[in-house]
Amino acid sequence: GAVVSQHPSRVICKSGTSVKIECRSLDFQATTMFWYRQFPKKSLMLMATSNEGSKATYEQGVEKDKFLINHASLTLSTLTVTSAHPEDSSFYICSARRSGSGYTFGSGTRLTVV
Amino acid sequence: GDSVTQMEGPVTLSEEAFLTINCTYTATGYPSLFWYVQYPGEGLQLLLKATKADDKGSNKGFEATYRKETTSFHLEKGSVQVSDSAVYFCALSSNFGNEKLTFGTGTRLTIIP
Numbered sequence: 001g002a003v004v005s006q007h008p009s010r011v012i013c014k015s016g017t018s019v020k021i022e023c024r025s026l027d028f029q030a031t032t033m034f035w036y037r038q039f040p041k042k043s044l045m046l047m048a049t050s051n052e053g054s055k056a057t058y059e060q061g062v063e064k065d066k067f068l069i070n071h072a073s074l075t076l077s078t079l080t081v082t083s084a085h086p087e088d089s090s091f092y093i094c095s096a097r098r099s100g101s102g103y104t105f106g107s108g109t110r111l112t113v114v
Numbered sequence: 115g116d117s118v119t120q121m122e123g124p125v126t127l128s129e130e131a132f133l134t135i136n137c138t139y140t141a142t143g144y145p146s147l148f149w150y151v152q153y154p155g156e157g158l159q160l161l162l163k164a165t166k167a168d169d170k171g172s173n174k175g176f177e178a179t180y181r182k183e184t185t186s187f188h189l190e191k192g193s194v195q196v197s198d199s200a201v202y203f204c205a206l207s208s209n210f211g212n213e214k215l216t217f218g219t220g221t222r223l224t225i226i227p
Contacts (some may be wrong), residue, residue, distance in 0.1 A: 004196050043219040107157040
């Protein structure tokens with residue numbers, strides 16, 4: 001079946017540094033990838049939608065300069081949290097979709113900014 | 115806009131108890147409805163789905179029926195197991211060419227032996 005690999009699963013970084021999270025579709029080409037953020041005891045908040053070869057579409061209230069999304073190929077999308085601050089600490093999950101099929105989620109990345 | 119209202123947890127049940135997690139939605143058109151499950155430390159997995167009114171999704175003993183008249187998609191299981199302990203998310207996807215999923219807040223379920 002469709003598998004999405006998300007890496008790293010956990011990362012701790014210092015305040016002010018940048019962190020890159022990768023999301024790969026291992027056995028299919030993902031026409032669209034989604035990035036979500038999950039707050040404690042709350043639902044998943046969609047941050048942005050990315051299509052291969054084009055700029056990501058960000059949801060209202062999400063800073064595009066802070067959360068850089070690159071969808072360089074049909075199997076790879078990256079989320080870079082720039083100049084991270086403690087309030088950026090969260091669980092980030094990617095999801096990939098291929099045309100005509102459902103959504104496959106990565107296993108998530110726990111980001112802790114200290 | 116689209117929204118999903120989900121029963122707040124946490125829910126704690128004894129093994130073999132009957133489970134219901136309520137979910138209602140607001141959407142334009144005819145959305146597809148989903149239940150996702152998140153086990154500790156993992157990402158979301160699709161549990162079941164329904165794409166049109168009166169469809170019943172089922173998997174691993176869980177069921178949910180797409181009720182258009184009540185805009186609901188309640189999750190049920192007749193006899194829960196300890197291994198069902200997880201967070202359950204109800205979600206919808208609008209069928210107006212918008213592919214994104216809208217999630218409910220999630221319900222944490224704990225099953226005690």
